[in-house]
Structure formats: C-alpha cells, structure tokens
Amino acid sequence: MLLRTLGEARLEGAASDLAGRRKDLALLAYLARKSPRAVSRAELADLLWEDRDAARARQSLRQALLELKRVVGEGLVAAADQARLEPDAVDLDVREFEAAIAAGRLDDAVSWWQGDFLAGLEETAGESLRVWLEVEREVLRRSLGFALDRLTAEASGRGEWDRALEWAERWTRFLPDDDRGHIRLIETLRLAGRASEARVRYTNFEARLRSDLEREPSAELKALGLRIERELSRAQDSHRPGSAALFTPDLVGRSAPLAELAAGWDAARAGNVTVVVVEGETGIGKTRLVEEFVRQTEASGAAVVISLSAGAAGAEDSLASALLTRLGSAPGLGGASPATLAAIAARVPGVRERFPGAAFEVAPVGLDSAAAEALSVVSEERPVLLFLDDVERADGVTLASIATITRSAAGRVLIVLAVGENDSSGSVPAGLAAGSRPRRLKLPPLTATEVEALVASMLVLPAAERHTLATRLHEEAGGNPLYTIELAAALVDEGVLAVGQRGAWTLGHPERWSVPLSGSLRTMIERRTGRLSDEARIVAETVARLGPVAGETAVRAATNLSGDRFDAGRDELMARRLLRAAPPPGGGYQFHHQLVRRAILEEAARRERDLTVGRAPGDAPRRRTRLAVGVAGGLLAVALGFLAIRHLILPSPAGPPDRRQVLITAPDMTSGSSADDSVTAKLFVTALEQALSSRTPPPSLVQGTLVRMRRTDTLAVPDKATAREVAARAGVRMLLIPTVGRSRGRLRVGYRLENPANGETFGGSEQETQGDAQVPSTVERVAESAEREVSSAVTLVPRPDPLPAVTTTSLEALRLYASGERLTNLGEPAHTMLLRAVAIDTAFASAEALLAYLYWFAYDQRAAERHASAAIRALAGLPPGESLKARLDVANALEDWPTAIDCARALIERNPKASNPWQTLGQLLYFDRQFAAAIEAYDSARVRMSGGSEVPLLINRATVVARVGRLEEAVKEYEQAFAADPAILRHPYVNHEYGAVLARLGRVAEARAAYGARLAGTPEERAAAFRSMALLEANGGRFARASELLDDAVTGSTATGDTLGAAVGLLLRAAVGMTRGDTAAPLSDLAAVERYAAATPLPYEVVAHAVKLLARAGATPRAASLLARLQSQTTAVSDPARARLLIARGEVLLAAGETLEGRGAIEQALALDPTTDAKESAAFAAAAAGSPAQAAQRYDSLAADRGIDWDGHVVIELGNYLAARAWDSAGRPDRARLRYQKFLADWSAEPFDSTLPAVEDARRRLSRP
Structure with a gap:
C-alpha cells in the first residue's frame, strides 16, 4: 500500500482506500511520520479532535484506529494508552521523496511532488493540527526548493537552457511564494539570451509581491531587475560602431554571504556585539562583498559605518588612532568617560569644542580601550558597522589591537574582518585567537553558471558564445572572480574578444587563446606559491611541466622524491587548493586554476635563467612555521x-635564525694531498669557523642534532653526507665543503657552497700557495672570501624550516x-x-x-x-x-x-x-x-x-570549584570570563557547565536563557544546545518537553554527520523514554547507538551507559554483547574508566539474575569513583539484592542533591521517588510518605510531566489510607 500525502491524501493499493476520510488519512499520515515511535492516545485525540470534549475525542480516535486496523492490519499496533505504525506497514511518498534527495536522485524526488503535504486538510483542522501541518510543509518545501535549485543550476552549468528553464518553471509552479524560484527563473531567462522575457517575468512577480503578498521585493530581486535593465540598454548601445569597453562587472554568486552578513547585522542591532570573519583566497571577492554590504547599510541610513585597512597600520597606535578619528564626530560620543574623551581629543581637536563641558584634563586611557568604549557608547545612539580589510597583512601590534577591541566592545556593534591567505596555519591570524569567537564566512569559488552571469554583466554576447567563453574562463580561473575579470580584459587586449563590423562583441576561436599573464595576476599567484615547502614546490613544478593533466605514475617518477616526501608535497598542495585529483577515467593531478600552472612554469623558467647567468632570483618567502597551541x-x-x-x-628550535646560514663540513682532501696537509686542513677549518662564527649554527645545536640521529661521535666535524642531514633537520641554508689538495706540488686551499636539499653547487673559490710560509695568509684570504660569498649567497637558497x-x-x-x-x-x-x-x-x-x-x-x-x-x-x-x-x-x-x-x-x-x-x-x-x-x-x-587572556584560566577554575560545591564562586568566575570575552558564553562545554551551576542554584530561567544563546550558532552547536536544554527540562520534571528537544538534537546531529552527537542524543532520548515508562522506542534508539558503536569508536562513557540502559530495559543479551565490545576496546587504567566498566558489568550481571556478583562489581565502582551514576546503580543493586533500607539510604543521598549529574543519567532526577519506593519495601511507610510528598513538591512550582508513571504512582500511593 502506498500512502500519498504530497497533494491530496489517498491510500493506493488497499482494499479500502479510505477515500474522503480526511481525519483517518491524517491519523495514518501522522503515525507514519512518527514511526517507529509510539504516540500517546491523548496526543492523537488532542491533535485531530481538539474541538470535542475529551470523552468524544477518545471515542472518535478509537473508531479511526479500528478503521485503520481493518485496512492496515498487524502493521498498526494500538495499545491501551498509545499507538504506533510499523515502518513497513505502508509505503509513504514523503519517505521516498526524502530518500531520493538524500541519495542525490533529485529528478526522482521532484517526480513525487504533486502538491503540498496533505493539501486541503487545514480547512477542517484545529489549531494543533494546523501547526503540525505547517511545520511539516515548510520542511518539505525547503527540500523541494533545494532539489529544484540544484537541478536548475546543473542544467545551466551545462548550457542546457531549455532544461534549466523547465526546472525553474516547475519551481515557481510548485512553490509560487518562494522568491528564490522566481529569481532563478528570471536569471536563467537572462542567461539564455531572453532578457526581454526576463523583464516581463520580473515585472509580473514584482507586482504580485506588492499587491497580493503585500511585501517589498528582496534586495537580490531588485538587483536582478536593475541588471536586466542595464543589459537591455547595453544591447541597444553595443551595436554602435567602436564600442569596445567592458562594463564594470556585477557582484554575482554572493547572495548567501550577503545574507550571512545581514544576519550578523541583525544580531548586532539587537544588542549583541558580533564579529564576522570573511575568508578566502586572493581575488575571491572579500573586499567587493563587504563593500557592497557597506553600501547597502549606508543606504539604509541610521547607522555609523567605518571602513579601515588593518594592513595599512604601521605605527603602534595607527589603527586605534584612525578609528578614534572616524568616531570623533559620531553621534552619541558624549556618553564616553572623561578618560576616553581625553584620548580622542588628543587626536581629534574638534572634540574639545564639541563637548566644552567635559573634563579633558584627566589622564587618558589606552587607545585600544578608548576605541572599544567609543564604539560602545556610539552604538547606543546608532548601530555601528566597522569593516577592517587586509587583516592578514596586519602586524602583531595591530592584531593585538583588533583582538582587544573585539573583546572589549559592547552594544550594537558589527565588526567585519576581511582576511586573506597568510603564513599562519589558519586563515584567521593567530593574534585574533584571544578575541571574540567570530562567525566564519569562507567565500567559495564561483560556479560555471555564476561565471557566465559575471561575463554577461561585462559584455553582451550571443548566448552560445557567452557560454563557451564562460566555460573556458571557469576552467582557466577556477571560479576566482578577479582572475576571471583579469583574463577577460586580457582577451580583449589580445583581440580574442573583439567588436565586429556592426559594433557587436564577437568571440574568436577558443583554440587560438594564448593569453599572457598580467603583472597583477602573476604577483597574486606568486604570493600563494612562494610559501610552499621544498617538496610541494618540486611536485608543483613537475605536474606543471607534464601538462594540464599529469598521471600519478609519471609525476612520482619525474620528481625523484621518495614516496613519503612526494605524498607530503602533494598533500600540502591539495590542502592549499592549488592541486586536485583529475576526474576519471584518466585520473592523476591537475591545478585548480590553470593560471597557477602557467605562473609556476614561468617562474621555474625565470629561476633557471637567473641561475644560469649567476643572478639571484630573490629570497623566497620563509615557509610557514608551526604555531604551538597552549x-x-x-x-x-x-x-x-x-x-x-x-x-x-x-x-622550540634552539639558536636564532641568522646562525643557520651555513654548516661547515669535514674538509675534502683532494688527490695529491699528503698526510702533512691534514694539519693545514684543520687550520683552514678553524679559520672558516672564526670568519663565519655569526653565520654557523652553535656547536650545541649540531651536537644535539647528531645525538637525536643516534650518532656516537658528536664532537667531530661532520662529513658531507652527515652534514646534509644535519642541515635538513636543523634548518640550515647551505653547506660549505673545505677543499685541500696539491697541484704540481703546490698546495691549493678552497671551498664549495652546496644546497643541502639537492646537492647543487652554486659557489666556491680556490687559491694556490707559493710556499709553506704563505699558507696562513692564503688560508685567511680564502676564509674572508668565504664569508663574503656566504653573505651574498643566502638569497640563492630559501631558508628551510627546522624539523x-x-x-x-x-x-x-x-x-x-x-x-x-x-x-x-x-x-x-x-x-x-x-x-x-x-x-x-x-x-x-x-x-x-x-x-x-x-x-x-x-x-x-x-x-x-x-x-x-x-x-x-x-x-x-x-x-x-x-x-x-x-x-x-x-x-x-x-x-x-x-x-x-x-x-x-x-x-x-x-x-x-x-x-x-x-x-x-x-x-x-x-x-x-x-x-x-x-x-x-x-x-x-x-x-x-x-x-x-585570563579567560581560559577563569573557565577551568570555575568548573573545578563547582565540583566542590562552591557554586556562587563558580558563577562569579564564569561571568568574569564572559565579561572579558562575551563569545565564550556560546562555547558548548562552557555554556553547558554554566547552565548546570545556575540550575543547581535554582536559577532555572537564567540557565534556560544561557542555553538558548547557543541556538544562533552552527547546526552542531544547535544540536548540542538542544541536548543541554533537554537535561534542564528533565531536571524540572518536564520529560515530555525534554523528549521533543532531544528529537531536534538527534535530527540536527544526524543531518550534519556528527556521529558522537547523534549517539549521545539517542542515548539521552532512550533514558528519557524509559523514565516516562516506554521501552519500545528507547530500545530502537539504543539499537542505533549499538550500530554507531560497531562502526566507529565511541567514548567508553557513552557505550557503558548504553549497556546500563539495555540491561534495565530487559535486553540482557544485547547488553552483554555491547559490554563484550566495550571490554575489547577499552583499556581501563584510570579509576573513572574502571568504575564505568564495572558499573556496566554489574548491571548486566544484575539483569542476568547474578545479583551477588552484580552488586559486588557496582560496589567496587562506587569505591573507585563515587559519582552519582555509581550511587544510583549501587542503590538499584541493593534493592535487587533484597536490602531495601540500604537502597533507600542511597536514594536519599541522590535526592539531597537532585540535578547535580549532567552526564545524562536522567533516572537520577527521580531520586525522592526511588527513595520512597525503597522505604516502602523496607517497611517504613512513614519515611516513604515523606519522600513521595517531597518528590511531588519539588516539581509543583512549574508545569511538569503530570503523566509520568512515577508521578501517577506517587499520587496513588499517597492516596492510600
């Protein structure tokens, strides 16, 4: 049977199709969407019959379930208090739709769409059902929009305009209110050369937005309309003879980044200081993007906008001074402190006249602090947008200034940092690591379709020629906008793009394209390749020489590198997005940008020419050094x-870098030398060491390196082979090999300079003595010559990093x-x-x-x-x-x-x-x-x-003091850290622990607000926030709400591929479900955890707790199997690890009926690590062993500190109830009654899960005489 829900609901393939029975079909669809989880009858009745009283709603539900049971059969399981649908009971079109999207079969997915989810049902639905319908519909509409977007883009990328238009038309038909579909249709018509039709579509949709939907067109739609008008205007102008200039290109392919910036601006205007780091390679359009956003912000008015270049800062206070100068006339500055106004007045004289009553004679504060305060007070009057460009070129002082300002500013401030590539290990310079935790926005290359849009904004060409040109430019420039624009301009200069006799642009033959690199392009590319290691440079040059696509076998053979060095060089090139694997069937390697290949070939040829004529090609930039993280x-x-x-x-490497220029080897005694000449050789080596003492590594460095090579003779001057390895390890530029020998009986003294990386000789000298009396002076002259040549030769060999x-x-x-x-x-x-x-x-x-x-x-x-x-x-x-x-x-x-x-x-x-x-x-x-x-x-x-920064220390110390019960002190230290760096509040672990401490102090609303702050983060952060919020709700007795939050957490973690997050979410959901009296759904969740544990290593804490829950749920064989896996993977050395393993083992033994052994294992765990989890298991074991009084005492201990455990052991929240049950069993009804009353009173202040089995049982027992 197939249940169709995309469109009007109907059941196909059944004896009775339930035609016209909307409520029955809606009930079946709801159960199918929730499958395999069970749904309570109360929830179903409220959902579908909320307009009826409870008794009539339950009766209607019973009749509907009976009808569905008749149709579906055993696939529908209807218990007294809940119902569920087996996953294979009916086929569901929505599942097929979602599976096709997940598998990448987008055209199949679209074929399932026949209309909105359960179309028309909202006409008779109550509020609850309407809310559920709208949520489901919105999720499915987004999936459909994603599929149609991809299909349209792929067809456009292939130049299949008719197919692209077909997908875009479907998009606007299926989702008529989705702006993106209309924008894609209008853009595709424009790119297909049908600008007039595009204008008609734009005009019609704009009018519909204003009249029917009563909203203004989006900025993106307006920009598209202006672009079409300009192109239509250009189409008329382009036929004028002699028109050969390219138009200024539009900003294309950056709608999503602009939206991210807008979201940051919204957050800032709401009062949250926001830092956005825009990252990307040179030419990717960082500055252009932010400048467009700045222009839009300025046009909207009511904002203070400041743009500065961080890379232009030279003097120590230049960035802060520039910022203060720009803020000197800003509204709201009068709210600054006198010390800050004094600091500004020292640089902006007009401030004194503007605030004549201010006390300017006080000592001014530091410039960074003044800038941060000035930003804050100005933002109280108007929100502030601060754009700092070229951050990667900033010096250390400027980076520290930026970090201080971003950390200290408050109020409605958005700080946008544009960061290009630099020599550090990441895109964001290390100096900002101590600043606010930023939003990261990495700009991707343009797609082929976007490159075509870029070309279309620069000149008017027939659609076919424009597609050919854009495809070639995308291949050459790899989607880099600046490279694309520079290449297009070069093609005009070369005549490949020309104006024909009628004044229209025409495209020459693509096979004739041979465009020289412009100076600006070459400089940008050399900036990227100049930082490569030796291995990466050799691999890059080899791939470049072998052609646009180079086979792996040929490249490996041509580099003459060992396998490991080749792999290291190749991996570095791929990590820097210079090289990539070539597509099958050929395979091999190719450059991301063919421009890079051409630049590497030209540089290699130039370097070879320079070395041939003896001129230094320039000192290559120093390789990136590793940054230790403390x-x-x-x-x-x-x-x-x-x-x-x-x-x-x-x-850290010993010795300053300037003492690693040259390493002197043992002398090379050439033919004809005598035994007596060895004395001269030693004299020569000594003279060289003295002359080059400031350029050679200290003896301790050489000796230490030899020790680490496990050489026994570490005091002797190393031979050439050994010296080569020492140089490679210690990061020495060159070797100096002294030579001593005789020619026609006369002593000759000299040296050779070699590159230790490849053995290449690039310098040297030799002199002949006339007699023994001249040996000392000859040695001295040669040593002086060596010092001069080494001094000038350092530019020939790049300085390698020490290993x-x-x-x-x-x-x-x-x-x-x-x-x-x-x-x-x-x-x-x-x-x-x-x-x-x-x-x-x-x-x-x-x-x-x-x-x-x-x-x-x-x-x-x-x-x-x-x-x-x-x-x-x-x-x-x-x-x-x-x-x-x-x-x-x-x-x-x-x-x-x-x-x-x-x-x-x-x-x-x-x-x-x-x-x-x-x-x-x-x-x-x-x-x-x-x-x-x-x-x-x-x-x-x-x-x-x-x-x-003291922030890490404050956070770590707060976490520890909370463990010893000093909760107020912990909150104080957490909040001191947040005041120093507000972004730390959103750090997942810090945020979770802070909320836990607040909850233990009874400040639940503050804890809830703290966790909610993380919902604005990444999908992974949102999922983690949902987990924290779920534990908080469980702590307050709201287990139903906790279960809903965990649904969101599991969905989010699964969608992002976060295996650990998904496993933890499933584990928590199983624990909550079991506490609510369910076992079927928790066992299903635990099965998923078991699959994760079989596929990838999980923390032993997670697996051990899964074992415990399986044992408690009665799945003893599964618990034993998972325990065996845990024991095979865990080496329990620490006390906490051993305790977790013992708890899991004890729980399995208890479930198997081996009570004495199980209780013994758990008691051992409690002695090793007395956590709340161990205490709860010990109480459970005591009850199972027939010691209810001891069990009751341990449950009392748990109940006294309810909520201390935040590792997900949800059953601990029932401490008083469990203690009451134990006291009942121990024959102490008086104590039991007090615990039942305390259990219910704990949650009476707020709405809690009143249907919780423990709550119902406690009430029933209290009602006994």
Missing part, C-alpha cells in the same frame, strides 16, 4: 584540555612526523603520516607517543595502548625534554593521571616561573578528581600570569 592560547574548557596539554612542551627536535635515525621518518604534527595542530587527521614514520623507524618514540595520544583522542583505546607500549619501549636514551613530552603523551593516552601529573610537576621544575605548566597541572589534577589540589594549581598559575 592552554592560555585558546583551549577554554576542561573537557577540551587534553589536546592542549601536549602542546605546552613542544620544543622537530626529536630522536630518529631516519630523515624520511622525521619529515613524516613533522607533517603529522603539523596536521595535528591544524585539527586534521595525521594517523597515516605517523604510521608511515614508525614503519620506517620502529624505535621512533615520539611518533609512537603521538600516535597513542591521537588514537586515545579518537576513542580507540586499544590502538592507543599498542602505540603507547611501543613508545615506552623506545624511550631509553632520549634527551630529557623529549622524553618528558613523549611520557606525557603516553600518560594521556593511557589515562594514567598520576604519571601525567608527575610529568607536569617536572615541567614546572624546568620552568617554575611560567603560568602554563601550572595550568596543565591543574587540568590533570581535575581529571584525577583531586579538585582541591587543582584549585591550588590554578591559583599558582594566576599568580604567574604576565599578560595574555
């Missing part, structure tokens, strides 16, 4: 502290480790690189330790244990600092907190005045449940802080 640098929550700990002790200072005998393994560590710091998967490294060097302790840490962080404890064991075996002989770092990684991976704490204390001994090691110690003590000691460690860290 706790005080941005990891804000204890729950995320694991990742911070290991970065605190990453070694990590860790011990391994293999340079290849070290390079892989460096790549893996860099990926780890970027938050990217690094396992593959590190596994290759340990395969090459099986005694590579640091790589094994990092692998152990990464597998633990990914919840794969067995893999973490394997690599931790390998690291421990290889620790012997490591330098102390490296050994400490590896031991800390291993201790984290094994959750061996005592050892990790010892490492932290050793770290403090090495640097007792630093704050970061004390913060690390505080986190580790927290993990080990030593809360008082953790607080002391955080206090020691605070005393030692010398600059930087």
Whole structure:
C-alpha cells in the first residue's frame, strides 16, 4: 500500500482506500511520520479532535484506529494508552521523496511532488493540527526548493537552457511564494539570451509581491531587475560602431554571504556585539562583498559605518588612532568617560569644542580601550558597522589591537574582518585567537553558471558564445572572480574578444587563446606559491611541466622524491587548493586554476635563467612555521584540555635564525694531498669557523642534532653526507665543503657552497700557495672570501624550516612526523603520516607517543595502548625534554593521571616561573578528581600570569570549584570570563557547565536563557544546545518537553554527520523514554547507538551507559554483547574508566539474575569513583539484592542533591521517588510518605510531566489510607 500525502491524501493499493476520510488519512499520515515511535492516545485525540470534549475525542480516535486496523492490519499496533505504525506497514511518498534527495536522485524526488503535504486538510483542522501541518510543509518545501535549485543550476552549468528553464518553471509552479524560484527563473531567462522575457517575468512577480503578498521585493530581486535593465540598454548601445569597453562587472554568486552578513547585522542591532570573519583566497571577492554590504547599510541610513585597512597600520597606535578619528564626530560620543574623551581629543581637536563641558584634563586611557568604549557608547545612539580589510597583512601590534577591541566592545556593534591567505596555519591570524569567537564566512569559488552571469554583466554576447567563453574562463580561473575579470580584459587586449563590423562583441576561436599573464595576476599567484615547502614546490613544478593533466605514475617518477616526501608535497598542495585529483577515467593531478600552472612554469623558467647567468632570483618567502597551541592560547574548557596539554612542551628550535646560514663540513682532501696537509686542513677549518662564527649554527645545536640521529661521535666535524642531514633537520641554508689538495706540488686551499636539499653547487673559490710560509695568509684570504660569498649567497637558497627536535635515525621518518604534527595542530587527521614514520623507524618514540595520544583522542583505546607500549619501549636514551613530552603523551593516552601529573610537576621544575605548566597541572589534577589540589594549581598559575587572556584560566577554575560545591564562586568566575570575552558564553562545554551551576542554584530561567544563546550558532552547536536544554527540562520534571528537544538534537546531529552527537542524543532520548515508562522506542534508539558503536569508536562513557540502559530495559543479551565490545576496546587504567566498566558489568550481571556478583562489581565502582551514576546503580543493586533500607539510604543521598549529574543519567532526577519506593519495601511507610510528598513538591512550582508513571504512582500511593 502506498500512502500519498504530497497533494491530496489517498491510500493506493488497499482494499479500502479510505477515500474522503480526511481525519483517518491524517491519523495514518501522522503515525507514519512518527514511526517507529509510539504516540500517546491523548496526543492523537488532542491533535485531530481538539474541538470535542475529551470523552468524544477518545471515542472518535478509537473508531479511526479500528478503521485503520481493518485496512492496515498487524502493521498498526494500538495499545491501551498509545499507538504506533510499523515502518513497513505502508509505503509513504514523503519517505521516498526524502530518500531520493538524500541519495542525490533529485529528478526522482521532484517526480513525487504533486502538491503540498496533505493539501486541503487545514480547512477542517484545529489549531494543533494546523501547526503540525505547517511545520511539516515548510520542511518539505525547503527540500523541494533545494532539489529544484540544484537541478536548475546543473542544467545551466551545462548550457542546457531549455532544461534549466523547465526546472525553474516547475519551481515557481510548485512553490509560487518562494522568491528564490522566481529569481532563478528570471536569471536563467537572462542567461539564455531572453532578457526581454526576463523583464516581463520580473515585472509580473514584482507586482504580485506588492499587491497580493503585500511585501517589498528582496534586495537580490531588485538587483536582478536593475541588471536586466542595464543589459537591455547595453544591447541597444553595443551595436554602435567602436564600442569596445567592458562594463564594470556585477557582484554575482554572493547572495548567501550577503545574507550571512545581514544576519550578523541583525544580531548586532539587537544588542549583541558580533564579529564576522570573511575568508578566502586572493581575488575571491572579500573586499567587493563587504563593500557592497557597506553600501547597502549606508543606504539604509541610521547607522555609523567605518571602513579601515588593518594592513595599512604601521605605527603602534595607527589603527586605534584612525578609528578614534572616524568616531570623533559620531553621534552619541558624549556618553564616553572623561578618560576616553581625553584620548580622542588628543587626536581629534574638534572634540574639545564639541563637548566644552567635559573634563579633558584627566589622564587618558589606552587607545585600544578608548576605541572599544567609543564604539560602545556610539552604538547606543546608532548601530555601528566597522569593516577592517587586509587583516592578514596586519602586524602583531595591530592584531593585538583588533583582538582587544573585539573583546572589549559592547552594544550594537558589527565588526567585519576581511582576511586573506597568510603564513599562519589558519586563515584567521593567530593574534585574533584571544578575541571574540567570530562567525566564519569562507567565500567559495564561483560556479560555471555564476561565471557566465559575471561575463554577461561585462559584455553582451550571443548566448552560445557567452557560454563557451564562460566555460573556458571557469576552467582557466577556477571560479576566482578577479582572475576571471583579469583574463577577460586580457582577451580583449589580445583581440580574442573583439567588436565586429556592426559594433557587436564577437568571440574568436577558443583554440587560438594564448593569453599572457598580467603583472597583477602573476604577483597574486606568486604570493600563494612562494610559501610552499621544498617538496610541494618540486611536485608543483613537475605536474606543471607534464601538462594540464599529469598521471600519478609519471609525476612520482619525474620528481625523484621518495614516496613519503612526494605524498607530503602533494598533500600540502591539495590542502592549499592549488592541486586536485583529475576526474576519471584518466585520473592523476591537475591545478585548480590553470593560471597557477602557467605562473609556476614561468617562474621555474625565470629561476633557471637567473641561475644560469649567476643572478639571484630573490629570497623566497620563509615557509610557514608551526604555531604551538597552549592552554592560555585558546583551549577554554576542561573537557577540551587534553589536546592542549601536549602542546605546552613542544620544543622550540634552539639558536636564532641568522646562525643557520651555513654548516661547515669535514674538509675534502683532494688527490695529491699528503698526510702533512691534514694539519693545514684543520687550520683552514678553524679559520672558516672564526670568519663565519655569526653565520654557523652553535656547536650545541649540531651536537644535539647528531645525538637525536643516534650518532656516537658528536664532537667531530661532520662529513658531507652527515652534514646534509644535519642541515635538513636543523634548518640550515647551505653547506660549505673545505677543499685541500696539491697541484704540481703546490698546495691549493678552497671551498664549495652546496644546497643541502639537492646537492647543487652554486659557489666556491680556490687559491694556490707559493710556499709553506704563505699558507696562513692564503688560508685567511680564502676564509674572508668565504664569508663574503656566504653573505651574498643566502638569497640563492630559501631558508628551510627546522624539523622537530626529536630522536630518529631516519630523515624520511622525521619529515613524516613533522607533517603529522603539523596536521595535528591544524585539527586534521595525521594517523597515516605517523604510521608511515614508525614503519620506517620502529624505535621512533615520539611518533609512537603521538600516535597513542591521537588514537586515545579518537576513542580507540586499544590502538592507543599498542602505540603507547611501543613508545615506552623506545624511550631509553632520549634527551630529557623529549622524553618528558613523549611520557606525557603516553600518560594521556593511557589515562594514567598520576604519571601525567608527575610529568607536569617536572615541567614546572624546568620552568617554575611560567603560568602554563601550572595550568596543565591543574587540568590533570581535575581529571584525577583531586579538585582541591587543582584549585591550588590554578591559583599558582594566576599568580604567574604576565599578560595574555585570563579567560581560559577563569573557565577551568570555575568548573573545578563547582565540583566542590562552591557554586556562587563558580558563577562569579564564569561571568568574569564572559565579561572579558562575551563569545565564550556560546562555547558548548562552557555554556553547558554554566547552565548546570545556575540550575543547581535554582536559577532555572537564567540557565534556560544561557542555553538558548547557543541556538544562533552552527547546526552542531544547535544540536548540542538542544541536548543541554533537554537535561534542564528533565531536571524540572518536564520529560515530555525534554523528549521533543532531544528529537531536534538527534535530527540536527544526524543531518550534519556528527556521529558522537547523534549517539549521545539517542542515548539521552532512550533514558528519557524509559523514565516516562516506554521501552519500545528507547530500545530502537539504543539499537542505533549499538550500530554507531560497531562502526566507529565511541567514548567508553557513552557505550557503558548504553549497556546500563539495555540491561534495565530487559535486553540482557544485547547488553552483554555491547559490554563484550566495550571490554575489547577499552583499556581501563584510570579509576573513572574502571568504575564505568564495572558499573556496566554489574548491571548486566544484575539483569542476568547474578545479583551477588552484580552488586559486588557496582560496589567496587562506587569505591573507585563515587559519582552519582555509581550511587544510583549501587542503590538499584541493593534493592535487587533484597536490602531495601540500604537502597533507600542511597536514594536519599541522590535526592539531597537532585540535578547535580549532567552526564545524562536522567533516572537520577527521580531520586525522592526511588527513595520512597525503597522505604516502602523496607517497611517504613512513614519515611516513604515523606519522600513521595517531597518528590511531588519539588516539581509543583512549574508545569511538569503530570503523566509520568512515577508521578501517577506517587499520587496513588499517597492516596492510600
């Protein structure tokens, strides 16, 4: 049977199709949409018959269910208090529609659409049913709009205009009130060369909006109308002879980013300081986008708009000064403090005349603080939009100024930062890490269709020629707007685009296109490629030389790189969006932009010419260095502290960079030299070391590098092969090889300069002595010559980054480790690189330790244990600092907190005045449940802080003090952190813990408001917010509301591919369902958790609690199976981990009837880690073992602090009820009655889930005589 709901409802394929029975069909559709979850009869009656009294509504429901049962059969399960429909009872067109969209079969999805969901049913529906219908319809309409948008865009991209118009027409027919469909139809008509028809469609839709829908056209629609009018005007003008100028291009493909900026502006105008970071590669249109938004904002009036270039700041106070100068005449400035007005008056003389009564003689505040306050007070009068461009070019002082201003400003302020590519590990410069948590807006390249729209705005061409031109430009420029515009202009200059005899634009033959790169394009591309590593540069040049598409085998062979170095270079190019995999069937590699390939070829040819004639091609920009991340640098929550700990002790390269220019090798004794000449060689080496003392690495660096190479002779001057590896590890530019030999009996002394990366010789000198008496002077002259040549040769060889200072005998393994560590710091998967490294060097302790840490962080404890064991075996002989770092990684991976704490204390001994090691110690003590000691460690860290943000320290300390019951102090510290950085309130973990503390203080409304602040974030953040809100509602007895919120949480996490979030949401929903007396739906949710656990490692806490719920629900075999999986994957070393495992084991034993063994396991868990979860299981076990008095006492303990547990153990919220049941069993009805009364009184202040089985049972028992 097929239930059709998209359009008028009908049931096909049944003996009775229920024709005309709208309510019955609506009931069937509602159950089908909720399947496999059960729905209470009360909910169904209220939904469909709310206009009737309760008795008549229930009667109507019974009759409808009987009718459906007759038609559907066993697929409809109708119990006394609920009903549900099996998933396979009927086929549902909506399910087919959604499945087709999810599978990418968009045309199939559209074919299912015959109208709105349950069309016409709203005519007889009550309010509840109408609300449900509208929600369902809106979701389905959005899905349909998505499908039609994609289908229209794909057809347009292929130049299939008729097909594109067909999809767009359907869009406007199916969704007549959706502006996007009309805009797409009008735009497609324009691109198809039918501008006159597009104008007619635009005029008709604009009139309908104003008359029928009573609203103004959107800004995007208005812009499209203006564009059509301009094109029609140009079409007339373009036929005038001699018209050869390109029109200024329109801003295309940026409707969504403009909408994001508008959303940020709305948030700012509502009183929330908002920071939006607009990111993208050079030429992608960041400035153009924001300038258009600024123009629209200025046109709307009633706003203060300021645009500045952060990259132009040079002097220390130039950015703040420029901002204060612009704010000097702004309305509302009079509300600033005298100190701020004094700071502004020092730069804007007119301020004194404007505010004659102000006290300007006070000491002015700092410029950054003055700028932040001025923004805040001005925003009270009018909202402020501050646009800072070129942030990636700002110096450190300017970045610090931006961070301070964004953190300190308040009120109706929107700060937009345009950030291009820079040398840091991310798009946002590191100096902003301490500022407000921004919204990130990364601009994508234009699609082929959008490039065609861009071309259409620049010149008028016949549709076919325009499509050909746009397709070629998209291939060449990869969707980069600036590259596209520059290429189009170059094509005009070259005559490929020309004006014909009638004055109209014409396109030459595409095969004749050979456009030289303009200077501006070449500069932009060289800025991107100049930061590449040696491996990436070699791979890029090789791919470029082999053609537009290069096969992988050919590229690997031509680079002459080892497999690992090739992979590292290729991965870097792909990460930077320079290279991509070529499409099948050919495969291989190609550049994202063919322009990049041409620029790389031209640069390689120019460099080869320069080297041939002996002229330096210029000093290549220094490669990006890895940025170590410490706790005080941005990891804000204890729950995320694991990742911070290991970065605190990453070694920094020893020695200043200018002492890594040249490394002197052992002398090369050429043919003819005698044994006596070795004395001269030593004299020569000594003279070279003295002459180049400021350019050679310090001996300690060379010796330390040799130690980490496991070389035994670390004091001798290294031979050339060894020196090459030392140079690669330590980051030395060049080698100097002294040469000593004889020719015709005369001593010759000289040297060669080599590039250690490729062995290329690029300099040298040699002199001949006339006799032994001249040897010292000759040696001195040659040494001086070497110093001069090294000084000038540094521009020939790019300065390489030093590799990590860790011990391994293999340079290849070290390079892989460096790549893996860099990926780890970027938050990217690094396992593959590190596994290759340990395969090459099986005694590579640091790589094994990092692998152990990464597998633990990914919840794969067995893999973490394997690599931790390998690291421990290889620790012997490591330098102390490296050994400490590896031991800390291993201790984290094994959750061996005592050892990790010892490492932290050793770290403090090495640097007792630093704050970061004390913060690390505080986190580790927290993990080990030593809360008082953790607080002391955080206090020691605070005393030692010398600059930087206190926010992470405040957050971590607040979390710990809350654990020891100092709730008011915790709230104070949280709010102190929020005052310093308001964006931290939206951090998922911080926000959740803050709300939990508020709830424990009885400030539930504030907790609810805090959680609601996260709903404006990303889909993942919204899902997490729903989980927090659900726990809060359960804490207040509103389990039905909690279940609804968890529905939203699970849907959001599933849609975004957040496996862990989905598993946690399902687990919480199962717990809530079981507390409400249901088992069928919770078992279904737990089955999904089991599938997740089988497919990917989950935290042992999640799996252990799933075991507990399965055992409580009576699914003992499933609980035992999941427990076996948990035991096979978990290496329970820490007390909390062992306790979780013991609880899960005890619950399975209890469910299997082995009461004594089960209770014993749980009591062990309680002794190891007395959490509320352990207490609840211990009480449950005591009751199962026939010790109701002991069970009652433990439930009393839980009830005394109801709501302390925020890990999702929802049953704990029933503490007083459970205690009452236990006292009943213990024969103490007096105590039981008090607990029942307390249980009901706890939730009487607010509406709660009055149908909760526990509530009904408590009332029934209290009503007994």
